[in-house]
Amino acid sequence: MLQGSIIFFLVVIGLSAIAGAGYFLLRRGWFINWLKASFAMSLIILAAASILSLFDLLSYQQLMAEVPIATISVFERADQQYDLTLATVDGMEQRFEIFGDQWQLDARLITWVGPLAALGGKPLYRLDRVSGRYVSLEQARNARQSIYQLERSGYVDIWQVAKKIPLWIDANYGSAVYMPMENGAVYSVHLTAKGMNVRAVNDIAKRLLGEEW
Numbered sequence: 001m002l003q004g005s006i007i008f009f010l011v012v013i014g015l016s017a018i019a020g021a022g023y024f025l026l027r028r029g030w031f032i033n034w035l036k037a038s039f040a041m042s043l044i045i046l047a048a049a050s051i052l053s054l055f056d057l058l059s060y061q062q063l064m065a066e067v068p069i070a071t072i073s074v075f076e077r078a079d080q081q082y083d084l085t086l087a088t089v090d091g092m093e094q095r096f097e098i099f100g101d102q103w104q105l106d107a108r109l110i111t112w113v114g115p116l117a118a119l120g121g122k123p124l125y126r127l128d129r130v131s132g133r134y135v136s137l138e139q140a141r142n143a144r145q146s147i148y149q150l151e152r153s154g155y156v157d158i159w160q161v162a163k164k165i166p167l168w169i170d171a172n173y174g175s176a177v178y179m180p181m182e183n184g185a186v187y188s189v190h191l192t193a194k195g196m197n198v199r200a201v202n203d204i205a206k207r208l209l210g211e212e213w
Contacts, residue, residue, distance in 0.1 A: 068188040069125065070105065071201065076183035080143075084181075086130060086150075099146045100132035100139070102178035105198075107191055125191055126151050133178050180208045 073085040077097075084098045086105070110124040131147040134140045176196040179187055185208055186201040200206040 068199075069107070069191050070127065070189040072103065072105065072179070072187040072189060072198075074103070074181045074183065074185045076181075080134070080139075082132075082181050082183075084130065086127075088127065094150075096130055096148050097146060098130070098132040098181065099144045100134040100181070102133045102135070102180055103130065104133065104178050105130050105176045105189055105196070107196065109191075132181075182208055 069089055071087045073087070075083040075085070077083055080100055082098045082103075084096045084103055085093060086096065087093045106128040108126045108128050127150045129147060129149050132145070134143055136143075176189060176198050179198050182204060184202070185205040187205050188199050188201050190197040190199065200209050
């Protein structure tokens, strides 16, 4: 969960901008009307951006060191065709049809810098997509592909904004290395502020990692 101090910070910005907009729209005086209206509209836009950014941040989860964020289970349906079950720490479970020889799980990372870092906010993450890959270059070009988007932002994508304007937020992309698929293999996925780690859970996965990685 997003820490309360960060939420409070965004709420204060939004409410302050709304109050300022209302003040300038309702105040009477000798100020030029169009200047007041322009400034008030800017505050309203700032308030809307803050609120929408807050909604997008709430789709992220707080990153705790060395805590698994997901478990991946593999079931073979046919040659190079697998059912992959993704179970997250919040109890959600999703199944995907993955083609190829290997799977990959991608995540978005947000790290606070500047004033927001002073509030003590821990890094945040959001699972982004799961996909498959073929070892053969020819199959990678011509065979059926499988890429699934796990989470989507609404009107404001704070991660993309931070990539272009790195003000107070450092946005990174943490990707798991490709892991081999075989019937019955189970993996646990660990995410740190530096990237993704995948560990074998059962003997099948341990054998695969010992043979190929």
